[in-house]
Amino acid sequence: MEEKEMSKFVTQQAYIDGKIRALSKMIPQLKIIHKDAESLVTTINHISESSEKISGKIRELDTAREKVEECQKRVSDLIDLELCSQGVQKAIYDEDYEQGAALVHRFLSIDQSVVKQTASDFEKVAGVLKSVRTLQDAASQLREIVKHKFGDAVKTQDLHSIERFFKIFPLIGMHEEGITDFCQYLCTKLEDAAQKNLQTALNTPAGDKRYPVIYADTLTLLYEGVARMVNVHQPLIETYYGPGKLIAAVNILQKECDNQTRRIMSEFCKTRNINKKMTQINEISRMSSSSSFSKLEKIDPKDLDVLIGEMTLMHSKIELYIKFVKSKITTDLDVGISDLDERSKNIDKLEQLIKNSQVSQSKHELLGYYLRMEQYYMEESITKAVNLDTAEQGQHTSSMVDDTFFIIRKCIRRSISSGSLDGICAIINNACRVLESDFCNILRSKLKQGYPSGYLDLTQAYNVLQSSIQQGRLQPGDTEVARTAFVVALNNADSCTYYVDALCDRVMLEIEQAMPTMKENDRGKLESCLSGLSSVTATLKDVIEYGLQQLRASAIKPRVHPWIDSFMSINHEMTEDELSAYDAGETFVQTLIMNLESLLAPFKEVLTPSNYDSLVGVVTNEVITRFEKIVFKTTFNRLGGLVLDKEVRSLAGYLTTSTSWSLRDKFARLTQIATVLNLEKVSEISDYWGDHDGALMWRLTPSELRNVMALRIDFKIEDIRRLKL
Amino acid sequence: MDDYKFLFKVVLVGNAGVGKTCLVRRFTQGLFPPGQGATIGVDFMIKTVEVEGEKVKLQIWDTAGQERFRSITQSYYRSAHALILVYDISCQPTFDCLPDWLREIEEYASSKVLRILVGNKIDRDDREIPTHVGEDFAARHNMYFLETSAKEADNVEKLFMQIAEDLMEQARSKDLPRYDTSTANIDSRTSTIGDSSCCGKLI
Numbered sequence: 001m002e003e004k005e006m007s008k009f010v011t012q013q014a015y016i017d018g019k020i021r022a023l024s025k026m027i028p029q030l031k032i033i034h035k036d037a038e039s040l041v042t043t044i045n046h047i048s049e050s051s052e053k054i055s056g057k058i059r060e061l062d063t064a065r066e067k068v069e070e071c072q073k074r075v076s077d078l079i080d081l082e083l084c085s086q087g088v089q090k091a092i093y094d095e096d097y098e099q100g101a102a103l104v105h106r107f108l109s110i111d112q113s114v115v116k117q118t119a120s121d122f123e124k125v126a127g128v129l130k131s132v133r134t135l136q137d138a139a140s141q142l143r144e145i146v147k148h149k150f151g152d153a154v155k156t157q158d159l160h161s162i163e164r165f166f167k168i169f170p171l172i173g174m175h176e177e178g179i180t181d182f183c184q185y186l187c188t189k190l191e192d193a194a195q196k197n198l199q200t201a202l203n204t205p206a207g208d209k210r211y212p213v214i215y216a217d218t219l220t221l222l223y224e225g226v227a228r229m230v231n232v233h234q235p236l237i238e239t240y241y242g243p244g245k246l247i248a249a250v251n252i253l254q255k256e257c258d259n260q261t262r263r264i265m266s267e268f269c270k271t272r273n274i275n276k277k278m279t280q281i282n283e284i285s286r287m288s289s290s291s292s293f294s295k296l297e298k299i300d301p302k303d304l305d306v307l308i309g310e311m312t313l314m315h316s317k318i319e320l321y322i323k324f325v326k327s328k329i330t331t332d333l334d335v336g337i338s339d340l341d342e343r344s345k346n347i348d349k350l351e352q353l354i355k356n357s358q359v360s361q362s363k364h365e366l367l368g369y370y371l372r373m374e375q376y377y378m379e380e381s382i383t384k385a386v387n388l389d390t391a392e393q394g395q396h397t398s399s400m401v402d403d404t405f406f407i408i409r410k411c412i413r414r415s416i417s418s419g420s421l422d423g424i425c426a427i428i429n430n431a432c433r434v435l436e437s438d439f440c441n442i443l444r445s446k447l448k449q450g451y452p453s454g455y456l457d458l459t460q461a462y463n464v465l466q467s468s469i470q471q472g473r474l475q476p477g478d479t480e481v482a483r484t485a486f487v488v489a490l491n492n493a494d495s496c497t498y499y500v501d502a503l504c505d506r507v508m509l510e511i512e513q514a515m516p517t518m519k520e521n522d523r524g525k526l527e528s529c530l531s532g533l534s535s536v537t538a539t540l541k542d543v544i545e546y547g548l549q550q551l552r553a554s555a556i557k558p559r560v561h562p563w564i565d566s567f568m569s570i571n572h573e574m575t576e577d578e579l580s581a582y583d584a585g586e587t588f589v590q591t592l593i594m595n596l597e598s599l600l601a602p603f604k605e606v607l608t609p610s611n612y613d614s615l616v617g618v619v620t621n622e623v624i625t626r627f628e629k630i631v632f633k634t635t636f637n638r639l640g641g642l643v644l645d646k647e648v649r650s651l652a653g654y655l656t657t658s659t660s661w662s663l664r665d666k667f668a669r670l671t672q673i674a675t676v677l678n679l680e681k682v683s684e685i686s687d688y689w690g691d692h693d694g695a696l697m698w699r700l701t702p703s704e705l706r707n708v709m710a711l712r713i714d715f716k717i718e719d720i721r722r723l724k725l
Numbered sequence: 726m727d728d729y730k731f732l733f734k735v736v737l738v739g740n741a742g743v744g745k746t747c748l749v750r751r752f753t754q755g756l757f758p759p760g761q762g763a764t765i766g767v768d769f770m771i772k773t774v775e776v777e778g779e780k781v782k783l784q785i786w787d788t789a790g791q792e793r794f795r796s797i798t799q800s801y802y803r804s805a806h807a808l809i810l811v812y813d814i815s816c817q818p819t820f821d822c823l824p825d826w827l828r829e830i831e832e833y834a835s836s837k838v839l840r841i842l843v844g845n846k847i848d849r850d851d852r853e854i855p856t857h858v859g860e861d862f863a864a865r866h867n868m869y870f871l872e873t874s875a876k877e878a879d880n881v882e883k884l885f886m887q888i889a890e891d892l893m894e895q896a897r898s899k900d901l902p903r904y905d906t907s908t909a910n911i912d913s914r915t916s917t918i919g920d921s922s923c924c925g926k927l928i
Contacts, residue, residue, distance in 0.1 A: 134857075355762065364765070364793045371796035422766035422797050429800035525769040528784060532804050 010251050056092045062587075067339040070409075077110045078131075085131035085209055086136040092145070100142050101171035107135040108173055115174065128278045142172050147181070154185045163236075170241050179237065179245060183252035186229055194260040197221045198267060212306045215268040216313035220265065223321035226257050229453040230328055244336020247346060251353055254325075259360030261318075265362045268314075272307055274369055281376045301380040304373050311370040312418040318363040319419040322354055360535070367423050374411055375430045381407045382434060386442055391484065396608050405499045406441060416514050421522050424511060428529040435536045440543050443496075446489035447547040452479040453554045490547040494608045497537045497544075497560070504534045544611065549620050556599070556622050563595045568633060572640030573713060579639050589647035593654050596623070600658065609660070616659040617666075624670050631673060635713050641677035648674040676700075676708045682719040683708075689725060729773055729782040733892045735885070736801050738826055739811035740819040741790030744845040748811065749787045752885050757876050766797045773887050781889045794854040802833035807841065807888045814844040814872065814886035817853045818864075827866060839891055841869040843884060848874040 007411070085104040091100035146168050146536050153161035162185060169178025201218040204211050230250065269275060280299055331349050337343040354360055385403035392399075408431045415427035507529060518526070567588055574582065596619065604612055627648075636644065652667040675696075679685060687706075688696045700708065702725035709720045737745040746764050750756045751769045768787040773780055786805070788798035802808065810826050812819040823842075830840065842863040844854060856872060863870035870889070873880040 029881065352762075356763075359794075368793050368796050371800075375796070424768070426797045426800040429803070433800075434804050521769060525767070526768070 010361050025586050048455070080106055081110065081131045085134040085138070086143075089137060092138060092142060097142065097146060097149070097168055100138065101146070101168045104135065104139045104142055105171040107139065115188055118689050126596065139172055143174060144336050146172065146174070147177065150181055154181075154188070166236070166241050176248070179241060179248050180252060182233075183249050186233070186253060187256035190225060190229065190256045191260065193225050194222050194263070195263075198260075198264060201264075201557070202267065202271075211309045214312055215264060215272070216317060217266050217312050219261070219314050219317050222257065222260050223317055223324075226253055227321070227324055229253065230325075234328070234332070238332070238336075241709060242336065243332055244346070246332035246336075247350060250325060250329060254353060254357055254359070261359050265365070272310075277279055277304070277307075278369060278372060282374060285376070285379075290651065298380070299376070301377045301384065302386070304377050308370065308373050308377060311366055311373070312414050312449070315363060315366050315370060315423070316417060316419040318359055322359065322363070326350065326354065363420075366473050367418070367420055370418060371423060371426050371430075374414065374427055378407060378411045378427075378430060379434055379438070382439065386439075391488045396488075396606070397495045398488045398492060401492045401495055401499065404435075405496075405503060406528055407437070409503060409506075412503075413510065416507075416510055419514075421515065421518070421526065425525055425529040426660065428507070428526075428533055432529075432533045432536060435496075435533075436539050439496075439540050440493075440536075443493050443543050444546060446485060447543065448549055449482060449486065451486045451551050451554050452482050453558055454536035484606075486547070486550075490544065490551075490606045490611055491606075493543045493547065494611045497540045500536050500540070504530050507533075544614065551615065552618050552622060552676075556619055559595075559599060560619065560622050561626055563592055564623060564630055566591070567627070567630050572634050572643065573637040574639040576639070579643065582643065587643075587647065589650050592623075592651065598714075613659040613661060616655065617661075617663065620655050620663050623655070624666055627651075627674065631677075632671075632707070632711065635710065636711055637714055638678075638680070638712075641674070641679070641712060645674040668697075672696065672698065672700055673708050676705060679709075679710060679712075682709065682715050682723065685723065729780040729902040731779065731893055731896055732782045732784065733785045733806040733889065734786065734801075734804055735809060735888060736786045736788060736796065736805040737809045737811060738788055738802075738830070738845075739790060739809075740813070740816075740822050743790065743811045743813040743816070744875050745790065745809075745811050746787050748809075748843070748845060748873065748881055749785050751875045751878055751881045753785065755878075763791055766794055772885075776886070776888060776889050776893050779893065781893060783885065783889060785885075787863070799829065799833050802830060802838075803835060805834060805838055806871045806892050808834055809841045809843055809884070809888075810868070811843045811845050812854070813846050814854045814859070815846055815849040815851045820844075820859070821856045823862060829838075839869075839883070839888065839895070840867070841864075841871065841888065844870075844872040845875060847872045847879060848873060848877045862869050865921075 033226045088100050088103045088107075088506065091097070091103060146165050148166040149161065150169075152158075153165060162182070166178060166182045169175065169181075181664070197218050201214045204214050208214075210217055230253070233249070237249055277299065282296070284298060327680070330347065333343055333346050333350075337346060382404050385400050388403075389398050389400040391397075412424070412427055412431060415424045418424075508526075513528060515522075558564055565689055570582075570588055571578070600612075600616065600619065607615060631644070634640075648670050652664060652671065656663050656667075675688065676685065685705075687694055689698065698705070705725060706720050706723070709715050709723075710717065737749060739745055741763055746761050746768065747757060749768070750758055750761075751771055753772045764787060766789055770785045770787065771782060773782045775781070786801050788794070788801065808830055810823065810830070812823060814820075830838070842859060844856070844859045859872065860870050862868075869891075871880055871884050871887075873884055875881060905914065
């Protein structure tokens, strides 16, 4: 083993020796490389040091250049200062105020603190201070001159100079004064024009075509004047004063606009007797609500018609003007003020400006007058329409329905033309109240008179005849008149339901056209008010129901009951012979149908289709409930049951075809009773009762069913009792 | 679509500056916006609340207190289910005007309207109307009474929730028998009591 290893080492020796030799040869070379590397490091260090030095120098150079530039600017400022101060006096002396103002403007654009500092740094340049002082003096001198000259120009109405100095103001740092003075000048012009217009209005003869709307015209002229001024001067203000300044201008103009609006409104109130009319209207409504004193002198609603029209026109003009101002200023602010906070502050200012303006106040006052008068107009006109109500022969309804809805539509339309959503809503609310209480009450009270049944006793009939003869004419009896009145009232209520629906639809459409940019909240308001109006149909349906019940009590019940009751006089325990004899003669149901026909036929002519259907429904209910009662008072054999079943079927068939809606459901109970009475034997009921396909949807309770079965004399009580239901 | 079982109209009235708008804002938005400025005409807010597991939609009409808007605001009384008459407990004149407001309510509102008297601004320490005076007034005129602070959110939620509960109670008790009698027979099962369309005429 060891030997083997040893010999392995020996054989490797030569190889290892060779390696060692090669390594010892490389040592001097490594030393050289080491030295080279060291020198490289030092060189790099040097380079970095020197480059840092260089960049520092460059930085210094930059600062130096900035300083030089600043210096240059200062020098140029100083030179300009010098030039300005030299020129400004001359310019003022020459009355070349544009030049002077331009120089001052240049002076104002120089950073004055720096200039002063420069001046103190270089004492030698004492002239600088002097120049500054000169310019400052010149500036204040110029300011005074410009203000003064502007005043003179206004006094002499020198339009050219007014515009000239208006442009100079902002150059010498008098933005606010410029706008104020200029707008105050515009205000005087506004006042003159407005005074003249108002005077013309006051002098307009009553016969003039424009007289009825002369105040609306005057307001229009005023607002158009202001709007024109804003439109003409906005570009000037924007060019010379910068955007975002319009609000300041309008703020001043608005004051004059307010004054003039107040004047026009007060003349309007005086000439049109607004206060007197308002007091009168308020008193009338207070009287009529507390008692029936009608001694008070009433205003004819027709006399208010024109005035109401003028008021809505005035209101819409104010609304339009406010919209104009808002949009103009908002646009100007959007362009002129980029800072959002600042802008929203200004928009708040705008809101306040409008909210607190006399124009807004007047608008609200006007709306108040308008609404009160419109309400009066609506109520009184409808009262009139009701009093003048006439029913044309052959018409289902009378004139008051058409007239009333014409009036309501007119009032709502007028409110839409005012441009005030709150106004529209209030009128809709009022219309809703008038219809729901006043109008429906009138209909109801007419229905309360009832439908005379026509059963006159002899003496009554005799008296009617006598009085008619005495008067020399034979009129349609009082009964006839009362009947017609009743039927017309019932029809009126029915046709009103359609009118109300149509009105709501059309009003919504018209408002959407008139106010295409309604806010979500306003829409909600409007929809709520309109839904109130459309719910008037519910009250109308109550009125119809009330009328039908009246009809039922006086015209249907007393006649239908005896007809049905005659069922009892017929023997329903029949033999075959009796049955064929019965069938050959006039059967109960034939007579009944004939009687019902004679009862319904006259109504078919005079009632609206929907009312007629309702009447048939009422008759059907009456027939069915009575019939059911009578059936329970009768006893049947098999053939009697057969007869009943047949008769119920033909009755149901007749009444169902009499209306446009199905009444078959109403017959369900009666039909089932007849079915039960028509059974062959007791056990047969299982064909109809139970949980299988042939079973009926029973409207009879198990105990009712047993009671019905007990009416069959041939059914054994024990069998019936034994039934498992 | 919003689904709700009941819809009630609540109208707030009272002198200008007593805090009607703040009460409404506090309830509907949870805000107390100072420096609101006077309401113009009528404002309209909706909040759906839940009472006994039922959704109740409250339509709240916040009216302007100023006289010149009276002809607008009056037109809303008639359809109101509840009227909240508000005064400012730190301002005697707003309390003195209450009889005038009641006259208005008498004239324009439905006789069955739920009426609530609210003394607002109890956060203020310059109270002029003691609680019992307000209570007496309310009791004499058959009204509910509550003192609130829109600023501190005191009793505001309670006020409106109480109204919602009462109106729902009223609607249920009045409506049930009516529907029972009118559709006495078979259909009675299918006619739902308070479906949204019929609430307007409940009271």
